[in-house]
Amino acid sequence: MKVGLFGANGRMGRVLIEALDLSDDAELSVATVRDDSPWVGLNVGELAGIGKKEIDCSALSSLSGSDADVMIDFTLPSVIESNLSWCVENTMPVVIGTTGLNDEQLAALDEAAKHIPIVFAANYSVGVNLMLSLVRQAASVLGETADIEITEAHHRFKQDAPSGTAMAIGEAIADELGRDLKTCAVYGREGKEPERDQGTIGFATVRAGDIVGEHTALFADIGERLEITHKASSRLTFAKGAVHAAKWLYGKQPGLYSMVDVLNLKL
Numbered sequence: 001m002k003v004g005l006f007g008a009n010g011r012m013g014r015v016l017i018e019a020l021d022l023s024d025d026a027e028l029s030v031a032t033v034r035d036d037s038p039w040v041g042l043n044v045g046e047l048a049g050i051g052k053k054e055i056d057c058s059a060l061s062s063l064s065g066s067d068a069d070v071m072i073d074f075t076l077p078s079v080i081e082s083n084l085s086w087c088v089e090n091t092m093p094v095v096i097g098t099t100g101l102n103d104e105q106l107a108a109l110d111e112a113a114k115h116i117p118i119v120f121a122a123n124y125s126v127g128v129n130l131m132l133s134l135v136r137q138a139a140s141v142l143g144e145t146a147d148i149e150i151t152e153a154h155h156r157f158k159q160d161a162p163s164g165t166a167m168a169i170g171e172a173i174a175d176e177l178g179r180d181l182k183t184c185a186v187y188g189r190e191g192k193e194p195e196r197d198q199g200t201i202g203f204a205t206v207r208a209g210d211i212v213g214e215h216t217a218l219f220a221d222i223g224e225r226l227e228i229t230h231k232a233s234s235r236l237t238f239a240k241g242a243v244h245a246a247k248w249l250y251g252k253q254p255g256l257y258s259m260v261d262v263l264n265l266k267l
């Protein structure tokens with residue numbers, strides 16, 4: 001199966017090159033970078049630090065519909081709509097890992113999924129997707145009495161906050177409790193506050209150094225607390241999950257799928 005990349009020179013793009021190199025049944029067929037990138041024409045293996053490979057990076061504008069069976073996109077929210085348009089025009093299935101999408105960009109995703117199969121996940125690690133199921137279970141038992149706080153930490157370069165994964169954890173908990181995250185979320189606290197409103201779900205964000213990604217869902221009552229934590233130590237875990245999703249997606253009907261579908265997790 002031929003897999004193509006949008007944003008091959010990004011932090012995730014580079015590990016996706018490595019993950020495809022490690023895969024037995026999917027191969028990198030095209031690695032696009034921005035037209036003005038100094039990487040146009042340079043070797044993908046050298047970009048990923050894994051030694052010279054057969055493919056060189058190509059300019060995004062030269063991408064053709066026959067270059068790949070499935071595309072993978074880990075880029076930026078500002079690019080997502082044009083990449084989706086290209087995929088729809090070329091009937092190209094796409095795996096999307098880009099986070100921090102606004103309502104308009106999410107609507108574009110829904111619209112594109114009427115025409116092509118798409119996997120969209122805020123986090124492609126198996127552990128985080130299992131965590132989404134575990135927090136639902138914790139919320140169903142403890143959620144009405146415990147204070148719920150979600151904390152996350154990422155590297156200094158990350159552009160969106162809270163992370164897409166923290167939001168997905170919050171949404172899973174809110175959904176389980178029949179709450180609307182848009183109205184019950186509290187993002188950060190400072191200064192004097194009245195006593196904590198028990199119906200809220202709090203978020204706190206850390207940005208520092210090279211932290212790959214850490215998430216904790218805390219359920220705290222008087223006398224005990226439960227913490228469910230996931231720590232990613234390598235981006236390769238996300239990249240391998242995205243390659244797995246690409247293989248799963250090939251040949252699927254148009255629609256918007258998640259890693260819960262890919263991993264067949266029972267929520």
Ligand code: NAD
Nearest residue numbers: 007009010011012074075076097098099121122123124238
């Ligand atoms: P990065 O900044 O290193 O890479 C961004 C990529 O987008 C680069 O290749 C860049 O060239 C490309 N790009 C930017 N502007 C462009 C344009 N105008 N046209 C074409 N390409 C353009 O970021 P990153 O750390 O690789 O993360 C990328 C995205 O993936 C972020 O949204 C991040 O939050 C998300 N992410 C998701 C997961 C997951 O499991 N879903 C895991 C890690 C990161």
